[in-house]
Amino acid sequence: MKLKLSAKTKKAICIYVIVLLLLYIVVQVLPKVTDIFETTDVLKVGSLALSCETTGYLVKDEYVCIAGESGDITFTEKANTVVKKGHKMCSVDPKAQTAGKDTGDDGSRNRYSKYTDRLGDTDRITDSYKAPISGVFSFVIDGYEGTFTRDNMKELKREQVEACEYDSVDLDRSAIYKGEPVYKISGDDEWFVLCWIESGKAGDYPEGEKVTLELPAGNVSARVCYTANEGEYTRVIFELDVYYAEFASSRALDMTVVARADEGLIVRNESIVEKNGVQGVYVVDKNDREHFTQVKIISTDGTYSVLKDTTFYDDEGNQVMTVDVYDTVLRHPENALEKDLKNQEGDD
Secondary structure, X not given: OOOOOOHHHHHHHHXXXXXXXXXXXXXXXXXXXXXXXXXXXXXXXXXXXXXXXXXXXXXXXXXXXXXXXXXXXXXXXXXXXXXXXXXXXEEEEOOOOOOOOEOOOOOOOOOOHHHHHHHOOOOOEEOOOEOOOOEEEEOEEOOOOOOOOOOOOOOOOHHHHHHOOOOOEEOOOOEEOEOOEEEEEEEEEEEEEEEEEEHHHHOOOOOOOEEEEEEOOEEEEEEEEEEEEOOOEEEEEEEEOOOOOOOOOOOEEEEEEEEEEEEEEEEEHHHOEEEOOEEEEEEEOOOOOEEEXXXXXXXXXXXXXXXXXXXXXXXXXXXXXXXXXXXXXXXXXXXXXHHHHHHHHHHO
């Protein structure tokens, strides 16, 4: 049976659809169109934080204990506990059912072989059940404890680092076999984060610069301790001595590096042009006349720039009067610049 709508109902539905379309235009389309036709901006005081997104690789002094015997194990501390060098971390009962057996006695590979293979022959292995260094006690290993060290963090190849698989394993259990990893200690007095930043942006992070690293488990303060231009990318190493919740269990982390936040007048980069070798903007006065005004850029994030206000000194030591707060500037000054240059040629 077909449902027939009355003329009144059809009209109501049409009105409803039209209202929805109008709402969509007002909310979604109109703001974008308005922005396209906006021709000027008003300069206001603000701050601009220089930042970039990259992957950070944690570099720590780490030691992994490998079991010298099989047996039931009892740990003396909970994960993420800070311990002193020489502190007893566990005890093993060799009289248990696992006693006398080596890992793989049943014909299978070591259940942790993937990670011990990564460790390879490194001096970051100990067979002592006492902490080899002071640091954070952890059950999590990834096998790269002998790879990401302060001794070779300047030599690791970006392609090699990015090609690694950064999975890890939890070692917490009640029984161990000889040859298996038991626990890890990570020195937390000083640690590092290695990353690569596009060389075009690396200038924002000179050696000695203090930055903030926005990491998944929270923000931490760091200092740039080493940089090396390697072509398209620059190797940047940060030094840290602060607490980070996931310090012991982390290796490769997505992060945002935030450098200084500069304050001044905020302007769109598209408003800045170059005239006769000088950077500037076109200021619109009360009589709608456009004047080229030289500016000094403090910093930029690629989209916006921070400008010095009122006055500054150029490279030759001359005082230059520049833009001020609430000045109105052209957002797209290309036509004004072209007209200016033509008038200049006519005067010449």
